[in-house]
Amino acid sequence: MRRKTTLATLALAAVALTGAASLPAQAAERPAVTAAAAPDASPAAAAADKSVNVNVSMDQLGRGKAIADALRSIKTDDRGSFVQQAVDKAFDAAGGRHNVMLFNLSHNYDDRFSGTRVYANVQWGNIHYGLWIFESGQFTNQGDGGWINWGFRGWFDRDGGHINFRRSW
Template sequence: MKRTTFAAAFLLASATFLGAAALPASAVSQAAVSQAAVSEPTGSVSVAAPAKAQGDGITVSIARDEIGAGFEIAKQISALDIKQSYASFTQKSVDIAFNQAGRRYNVMIFNLDQGYDHRLAGVKVYASVRFAEIYYGLWVLEEGSFANTGDGGYRNWAYYGWFDRRGQTVFFRRP
């Protein structure tokens, strides 16, 4: 692998897992445009240029979009009212993503400042979402598990789809 491709893949992987909070926008954009293959626990994917939308206090950056719904998800979430509560924001965001993904996939949004562990398979869309001062990860996925090792409550997470929950772990299954 060429050095520039490796660097771009590293930056994109960092942006995906850290919600792009630790990287300047130019680094995320450069990494995505390189078309580098990024290896995640769920497998290897090709990443195209990200969609990005920004509303009043809400920014959504799509790092992965395998189903072509990312731009509309970003547009609708960024248009939400910034004056709403965090709980309302997370619930409305998963509802938007679920509907825009054709009501065929599971959706998880999670406050990236909290502890978590995930084993997600078939991730179709990944977005970094900033609402006020909090960065969230938003996943549209087929199946897997997501363990919240931090604080619960809708302020920190919301999910939608086909799942079972045991304690602070959600087990998603295909429809």
């Protein structure tokens, strides 16, 4: 009996360490956060490779390629500028009718989106972001709220780290 308990304990520990049990449905394909992408990683290490990699895992708008191409075209050494440009380019490439959220996946958050049309993993240097394009919902940032960690555009009301998004139509 001890062996089964030990195996169950190891399995639960693995789930807890990877966070697999707490992933929301639309973000289930996001990458695990590596030590280099952790919030305390040095800015020099994060800025060493500023290329943009985009993996669109859900595309109900049929604009995933255009969105990915727009994000890959961003050339900047400034992380805050990257986030601002990425949000604007994603908003425009998606047709300007949907809300957009870009968030640093190394921080905790709570998302409750309705009508998610696009989800993509976006990597700038060593930083991994989630990109959601959606109709409405709520998002709560439980981490650092600077431009380097999140950006959003659309129709919303904000109260600190909590945002309530409305449909545009």
